[in-house]
Amino acid sequence: MKIRTKIQWYSSLFLSVMLVLLSIIVLIAFLWISIEREQDMLENQASLIEENVKAKDLMSGHSSLLEPYTPDDGMVRVFDTERRLVNIFTDEEDLQELMIKSVDEKGYDFSKVDGEYVLTYRYPYPEKGQSLGMIEVTQTQDTLLDHLSTLAIVLAGSSLLVILISIIAGKWLANLILKPIALMSRTMTDIEESGEFKQIPLSDQSKDELQIMGVAFNRMIGRLELNFNQQQQFLSDASHELKTPITVIESYSSLLKRWGMKDAAIQEEAVEAIHHEATRMKQLTEHLLQAASQTVPAADMEEKVELHSFCEQIAQTFRRTGNREVTVQSEFNEIYVMITPSKLEQVIVILLDNAMKYSELSINLIIKQQDERILISVVDQGPGISPEHLPHVFERFYRVDSSRTRKTGGNGLGLSIARSLVESFEGSLEIQSELGVGTTVTIILSHQILI
Numbered sequence: 001m002k003i004r005t006k007i008q009w010y011s012s013l014f015l016s017v018m019l020v021l022l023s024i025i026v027l028i029a030f031l032w033i034s035i036e037r038e039q040d041m042l043e044n045q046a047s048l049i050e051e052n053v054k055a056k057d058l059m060s061g062h063s064s065l066l067e068p069y070t071p072d073d074g075m076v077r078v079f080d081t082e083r084r085l086v087n088i089f090t091d092e093e094d095l096q097e098l099m100i101k102s103v104d105e106k107g108y109d110f111s112k113v114d115g116e117y118v119l120t121y122r123y124p125y126p127e128k129g130q131s132l133g134m135i136e137v138t139q140t141q142d143t144l145l146d147h148l149s150t151l152a153i154v155l156a157g158s159s160l161l162v163i164l165i166s167i168i169a170g171k172w173l174a175n176l177i178l179k180p181i182a183l184m185s186r187t188m189t190d191i192e193e194s195g196e197f198k199q200i201p202l203s204d205q206s207k208d209e210l211q212i213m214g215v216a217f218n219r220m221i222g223r224l225e226l227n228f229n230q231q232q233q234f235l236s237d238a239s240h241e242l243k244t245p246i247t248v249i250e251s252y253s254s255l256l257k258r259w260g261m262k263d264a265a266i267q268e269e270a271v272e273a274i275h276h277e278a279t280r281m282k283q284l285t286e287h288l289l290q291a292a293s294q295t296v297p298a299a300d301m302e303e304k305v306e307l308h309s310f311c312e313q314i315a316q317t318f319r320r321t322g323n324r325e326v327t328v329q330s331e332f333n334e335i336y337v338m339i340t341p342s343k344l345e346q347v348i349v350i351l352l353d354n355a356m357k358y359s360e361l362s363i364n365l366i367i368k369q370q371d372e373r374i375l376i377s378v379v380d381q382g383p384g385i386s387p388e389h390l391p392h393v394f395e396r397f398y399r400v401d402s403s404r405t406r407k408t409g410g411n412g413l414g415l416s417i418a419r420s421l422v423e424s425f426e427g428s429l430e431i432q433s434e435l436g437v438g439t440t441v442t443i444i445l446s447h448q449i450l451i
């Protein structure tokens with residue numbers, strides 16, 4: 001069964017049961033209150049007879065004496081101690097057929113006379129403690145029953161009307177609730193069938209749960225689309241990047257095959273080019289693997305690291321291999337952080353590597369504290385990066401000048417890898433650069449400081 005039908009059926013069924021219960025309670029309450037009132041009235045009449053008519057007259061059989069105390073459509077009967085009828089007054093002939101009950105106690109009776117319901121009040125009639133007989137006051141209850149049936153009809157009619165309205169309201173409510181859900185499932189089917197990312201059209205600006213669900217769905221689809229596009233972009237960039245060195249290697253090896261063995265110059269040029277491209281490809285593959293996997297290796301545990309000596313060690317390696325002046329400046333003799341050393345080393349190496357590639361003068365590694373943060377900056381005196389390129393240098397495969405970076409062996413992945421590594425230990429990476437002055441890339445650590 002559809003949710004729409006379920007909502008309609010269950011809400012109408014629930015309402016119907018409630019209305020039937022309510023009607024029954026109202027009818028019972030009405031009957032009970034009306035009978036109480038009738039009983040009080042009959043009791044009143046009996047007391048009036050006792051108070052106002054002398055026992056002797058009452059038993060005398062003068063029916064006219066009873067007339068003032070007889071209710072409309074009613075009857076008064078007087079019996080002696082032997083339950084023999086001694087006096088009676090009524091306008092209703094039918095009532096005279098009412099059976100005489102041999103009961104001596106005070107009480108009420110509901111009975112049927114000629115198809116009509118009547119209520120009778122029996123009242124033992126004592127005088128000076130001596131029982132003289134019984135007064136019976138009777139009244140037909142047709143009016144009460146008429147009222148009761150009218151009330152039942154009104155209740156049934158109004159209940160039907162309410163149920164009808166509730167069915168229409170249920171339909172409207174089900175439509176209102178299910179419209180966004182139906183829209184969402186249609187969008188999902190569309191996505192599945194077409195393979196395209198689609199969003200749910202959300203028109204109204206309300207902040208209800210369904211609207212929030214729709215917004216969350218659209219946000220999720222947006223994020224999936226972005227991830228998918230990034231992945232596609234990454235794949236096509238990666239294959240494009242790999243294609244160039246492979247083409248170079250292929251063409252130089254063909255050259256070698258055809259002429260190289262005879263010509264020493266060609267041989268040397270080809271071997272040099274193949275070696276250069278193979279190295280670049282190796283580097284690129286390593287970077288690609290790193291960029292593709294964002295998972296932290298199990299062995300990468302955080303450790304207490306003294307930053308000054310840690311940076312000094314890395315700088316020392318660069319001094320030796322790069323044959324360049326690399327200085328380390330620090331505000332502190334010792335400063336400790338809790339960090340995964342391999343990751344921090346990888347980031348510093350990427351930044352120093354860039355500084356080496358894109359500048360020719362000395363490089364500075366500066367460690368300082370700013371508020372609650374530790375800043376590790378790699379400062380070079382290279383050509384700098386122009387402001388229009390600066391916001392993009394953290395993007396994968398982004399290179400400011402591809403001919404220059406090709407020469408230097410760059411593939412546009414270094415800074416993007418550095419940034420994901422820094423983010424993995426909840427730090428951040430900032431870059432400042434001025435054309436002709438140099439570039440400063442800063443690692444900001446805010447949670448790792450150990451005082």
Ligand code: ADP
Pocket residue numbers: 354355358359380382383384385393394398399400401405409410411412413414415416439
């Ligand atoms: P690459 O492997 O090409 O160096 P990166 O992601 O490390 O890739 O850098 C992206 C681009 O930013 C580089 O191609 C280069 O043009 C520029 N760049 C990065 N660092 C520097 C720097 N220190 N000085 C000048 N340009 C830089």
